[in-house]
Amino acid sequence: MMLTDQDFDDALLANVLDRWRKVAMVVALTMEDLKTHAHGKNDLFFANRVMLLAQKGLIESQGDLTQMRYSEVRLK
Secondary structure, eight states, X not given: OOOOXXXXXXXXXXXXXXXXXXXXXXXHHHXXXXXXXXXXXXXXXXXXXXXXXXXXXXXXXXXXXXXXXXEEEEEO
């Protein structure tokens, strides 16, 4: 099964809460959820998708999103 960018984004959004959560946690949970379908996708791929979601205004962020452990996101 080939996943689209929208599939990855939907999976990431499912792990973003209405309270702040570390990007590293969102990425780790999403990778676990998709482990059988995300062949060749590493944590940096998912972290970049989180940045795109924030740039699109779908989620709020704080901290440096290039540093997963030192940034957080939440639903708007």
